[in-house]
Amino acid sequence: MLTNDLLSLEEREAVIEMRHAMHREPELSNQETKTQKRIIETLKRFGLGGARTFHNTGVYIDIEGLAPGPTRSIALRGDIDALPIQEDRDDLPYRSQVPGLMHACGHDMHASIALGTALAFHRMRNNFSGRVRVIFQPAEEAEPLGGRTVAEEGLLVGFDAAVGFHVDTDIPAGSFGARAGAVTKSSEQFELNIIGTMAHGAESHAGVDAITITGAFINEVQKVVSREMPVDDGAIITIGTIHGGEATNIICPSVVMTGTIRTSSPERRSLLVQRVREVAEGVAATHRGRVEFTSQSGEPAVVNDAGMVERFRQIVIRSAGEDKYVQIKPSSGSDDFGFYSGCVPSIYFQFGSREPGNETGVHTPTFGASDKILIPATELAIQYCWELLHD
CATH class of the missing domain: 3.30.70.360 (Alpha-Beta Plaits)
Known part of the structure; x- marks a missing residue:
């Protein structure tokens, strides 16, 4: 049974540091070489060796639980690529330093959540059974798509479930959402x-x-x-x-x-x-x-497993309050997490970012999201994967 404060202070700092570093140095789809190196080096700094690469600029790491018990395998994805948009947010101390490029879709946050999940499960490896594979996936925004490579190279073969997530500018900061069935096209x-x-x-x-x-x-x-x-x-x-x-x-x-x-x-x-x-x-x-x-x-539709959505809803209500769960509307957009949901039962949940000063949508020059939503989203992902492992 997990409780609050699932990340150590050092792990929290690493999550925020990763977000800021990625935001300052955004890289386009299929060009994420510095990001790949930064992720591998951070994992090593916390004792996680053995990271493997895929799709040229992607990284994944397996954390094996050492406790006796069920041997379920759960995959979690954080995408890492940025967009060809000039950032217009002079209020951010970590704003993009690369002309014409920015993390306008929150992938710097997604990758940082994935990092925090990997660090936490590595630290807790003596307390769980099974396997968590954390995938830092490149090229969600442009072909050739990283999600297609995940499916074609069999990176989900033998897995019981996959977890993905996305920042949502329509949901208030501090709230979370999901829905069963197709959530993208x-x-x-x-x-x-x-x-x-x-x-x-x-x-x-x-x-x-x-x-x-x-x-x-x-x-x-x-x-x-x-x-x-x-x-x-x-x-x-x-x-x-x-x-x-x-x-x-x-x-x-x-x-x-x-x-x-x-x-x-x-x-x-x-x-x-x-x-x-x-x-x-x-x-x-x-x-x-x-x-x-x-x-x-291109991308298949992302289809959420109904049972996984209900479990997610219960965790949000239990940990954050009933008013913090939102039944999201289907999106007309696409995401290559659809390749994951086509392979194994999956959930693609949303974490809200909307608040004064952070109200514009993704893929715009003024998009932004506060650091304060990052740790709660990471700890929710950790809690959720923990419960999936012990289903």
């Missing part, structure tokens, strides 16, 4: 090359206008969502970029557009991609053109 990226025939603008009949086909496609493809998808799926088709045209008096011969396809249903992921392709081909054929369509699977 899957994400597929597509590229569509619409091919027509060039002609003089005064003789449009002699050409095939790729821009006209593009306009028709944009209108028609949204009907896949409004007429073919269940309302509660919340499917989204977004056209993100369009490039085409050479002059004001030339019938455009080709347009390239890119976009994303999102759904909360694993079963409808491939169907949506198929229908986008079919609509593009049909519209192009109607207008005497043709298309080249390619797609890339």
Whole structure:
């Protein structure tokens, strides 16, 4: 049975120090070399050797319990990459020192929570059985995704559960949230090359206008969502970029557009991609053109295990109070923790950061979160993993 103050003073200082160091020196997805080195060195400083690397810039460490008892295995993830955003927070003494980069999504906090969890379980290894694998995962924000590597390299094989978390600017600081079922959407990226025939603008009949086909496609493809998808799926088709045209008096011969396809249903992921392709081909054929369509699977939807969510709710109520638990709303965003939840029963919970001075959302130049929420979130993660090990 664990109590409050699950982290020693030295461990707390290490958690805060890691957060500040990462925030000062943010690194983009798949470039987290300094962060990787900093994590490994900090683990060694506390006696945790044997850290292993993956996905070039990732790190994971196994803490084996030495006590007799159940031999359950629990994985916990903290992502480590930053974003190409210029920070606009001069009030932070640990603000980013790298022009154009910042931790605008809280991954500096996520990684620090993961560090605190590893340090605590290492110190308590004589008091628990089983295994805790702490994964410091790179490249959550951009391809090639670190979460996909976790799944493909079998880093969750033999594990009973996985734990992930994310700072939430919609939840008050000091509160925590979760929900059963899909909490994010899957994400597929597509590229569509619409091919027509060039002609003089005064003789449009002699050409095939790729821009006209593009306009028709944009209108028609949204009907896949409004007429073919269940309302509660919340499917989204977004056209993100369009490039085409050479002059004001030339019938455009080709347009390239890119976009994303999102759904909360694993079963409808491939169907949506198929229908986008079919609509593009049909519209192009109607207008005497043709298309080249390619797609890339991104993050699966993150799906929370109902039993794990209920256990989390009980822990929050017991440790922080009934008013500190929030039933979160599903997000239309994506997270590659979906690769984890596709492998083992998982939970992806939220810890709140909203308070005066920290009210703007993630992925913005003014995003920020107070250090004071970091230790409670870390100790909650430790308590939760402890109970999962002794289920």
